Amino acid sequence: MVYKIVLILALLFPLKSVCQQTDDDEIHVLLKNLHYGEDNEEKAHNLLKAVKYYLNKENSTKADIDSAALLNSEAMHISRELDLKNSIAQSMLFDSEITITKGDTVKGNELKNKALSFTKKHNLNKEAGSIYASLGYFAANTGDPNKIKHFINAASSYKQAGDFHNEAEMYCELSILFNSMDKPATSIKYALQAIEIKKKLKDSNLYQEYTILGMDYRVQGNYEDALSYALKAEKTMDNMEINGLWVSLLYDLLGTIYSELNFYDKSVEYYKKAIAVSKESNDTEGVTAITINTARSLYHRGKITEALEVLDSGFKFYHSTDCDVEYPSLYILIYCKLKQYNKAKPYYEQLIKCSNKVSERAHIEQEKMYYAIISYLTQTGQADKTYTYINKLKELAKVHNDLFNLSQLERAHFESDSATGNYLGAIEHLKNQKKLDDSLFNINSTKQFADLQLKYETEKKDKNIKLLTQQSQLQQTKLEHEMVIRYIFIASLAISFIILGLLYSRYCIKRKSNAVLEAKQEEINRKNKKLQNLVEEKEWLLKEIHHRVKNNLQIVISLLNTQSAYLENEDALLAIQNSQHRMHAMSLIHQKLYQTDNLSSINISWYIQELASYLKDSFDDENKIRFELNTQSVELDVAQAVPLGLILNEAISNAIKYAFPQQKGIISITFKETQENTFLLQITDNGIGLPEGFEPTELDSLGMNLMTGLAEQLDGTFNITTNNGVTITITFIKRVADV
Incomplete structure (x- = not known):
């Protein structure tokens, strides 16, 4: 089941200046020095820095806002006297933000537009970018559709001003915005633009862009790029020691990707990390969402009781509304698996009421709701009612070419056809599922993981090569030093030609021996490399064989299950059931072998x-x-x-x-x-x-x-x-x- 991470704009688009914060110790020294010295450009600059501090301060009080207003008024006075147009524009922007913070949004936006006109009149592109960015943040928080236009204008203004760092930040904000609007292609475009600029600036702070790309490619069904960028984001965060919301989002994303690739152990590992980070940050909504994902991953792994325990443990963080689908959908799946249909029924009835509002819901919520309804109808003898929901889900999955969901839907179609007696249709849908599974897991798993592994091993080898180069340079220095000593020694014994001849003879013999040894070593290395390649190819082939054997056993189990629907003889049904269990016993072995490095x-x-x-x-x-x-x-x-x-x-x-x-x-x-x-x-x-x-x-x-x-x-x-x-x-x- 697909889970879509939706970013909360109220958290990611704070109504703050785009400038960096000043720390507490620095601001105390700054405020102390402001009382001395004449009015000049430096004093105006320091006053504006103090205003930024108070506006960006967490849990700011009325006294903080009043201090910001007083300092900004003084900065404006000095800037006008000295005709400092850049400072005037910044002060006008801060005046508008102070007004909005005090509750007068209408007047605040008027002041902001007035500041924007001032920057355009005097060609102050950088300051115009700051104002457009501020308008974009405010629009994102209020639901104003102009938010996209404001961020695009901000990026354009920063580009004209040569402020490429802030240009990249605006592209990042646009990427986040389009991701939350479920437009992955556009989101990818802006994230790649941001990365391109930051790499030119040698800015390694790319974890946000990598995380968004991972989410976007996952939605498109491109698991290779999704996992690659998610792993890059994790590596970047580790190097920068990032904590909080983004770490939780990334771990949740990795858990989702591994879950959809059927690596449920790895999935649960990342989900548990995400829950721990969310609890540390007091992010109750994050705890709720990730708890549901963890329970869903355990459900797919067959640990139904453990999934129910995890779901119940996270319920205290859950704030329900009349038409929430997260918990009800998963409770239906779990209770149906436990054959406790009476417990599943109230949640089913709740979803049926909510399905009337389906047009108002994001497609991710529709998927969860429809999957749960299909499961309940199939297992309670109402399979004929499932086709409407299956067809709706197929339409949603085809929008982004979501191979994972298309595979699951073919499985659902197979079960519905089997339950309604359409056995030819059931077999056809089972074949379709097999094709999609091969496409998804043979390509996006075997090749994908091999490519990723090769990539990161290459990075390690590059580091080793660099280290070996340094060692080689040290060795060369050492050899040069030894050569000097040798020459001194030879010069001091110039009269001893016989000894010199013997030494030279020994040197020649040693050099020839070394040449022979080097040639033999090169031959040994070449053979070792060839043998290593053969071993790697053999291991890959063995994994593929175990994978195919496991898949074939699963197909035979499914076919026996289909065949049992045609039989009424109890002994025959029992024989088929016993055969299925025996095949599953063998399938478990092959499944374990192809999922681990130990192939024997x-x-x-x-x-x-x-x-x-x-x-x-x-x-x-x-x-x-x-x-x-x-x-x-x-x-x-x-x-x-x-x-x-x-x-x-x-x-x-x-x-x-x-x-x-x-x-x-x-x-x-x-x-x-x-x-x-x-x-x-x-x-x-x-x-x-x-x-x-x-x-x-x-x-x-x-x-x-x-x-x-x-x-x-x-x-x-x-x-x-x-x-x-x-x-x-x-x-x-x-x-x-x-x-």
């Missing part, structure tokens, strides 16, 4: 936790089973991890389905090393146990045969016992790869 082995502790969580969500609707896991962190290769995962799938599935027909229970899973390279896997339940006289060897069961066969594949032993429940024990020896 998988952490069994992580795998057991993920598989147990998945099977509990699949079977345990009444939440009556609790898992107790005692597992060691052990890496197994794929050849042993796959049969071990299938054994776990069969044992846990059987325990959930048959061990607790009427009561609650506990399933304990133990995985540990009993001795060197010998491991024990034990699955125990405290359920009703096996029937009396049960003999595993005499039972014609696919699951039992599968577990015994897989245990043999592990070169291990399989044992099943019953005593106040059932205990399945597998012992096997870990295979050690040949070095």
